[in-house]
Amino acid sequence: LYLDDLCVDEKARKLGIGSQLMAFLKTFAVSERCSRIELNVWEFPDSALHFYEENGFQTQRRELEFWL
Numbered sequence: 001l002y003l004d005d006l007c008v009d010e011k012a013r014k015l016g017i018g019s020q021l022m023a024f025l026k027t028f029a030v031s032e033r034c035s036r037i038e039l040n041v042w043e044f045p046d047s048a049l050h051f052y053e054e055n056g057f058q059t060q061r062r063e064l065e066f067w068l
Helices: 017-031 046-054
Strands: none
Touching: none
């Protein structure tokens, strides 16, 4: 299952909404017989990366860029 966007309004963060959405997503993925959930996350803000790591996600690959 590929998660394209998971957004929680800044004013509503730290209320458990993201964790509830993630729990639903995991249950849905299992019910659809998915073998894994993939997503992309920006390295900033750190809070987003930390959120996914707290929910059991691990780095699969990194993508780098160089702006000219």
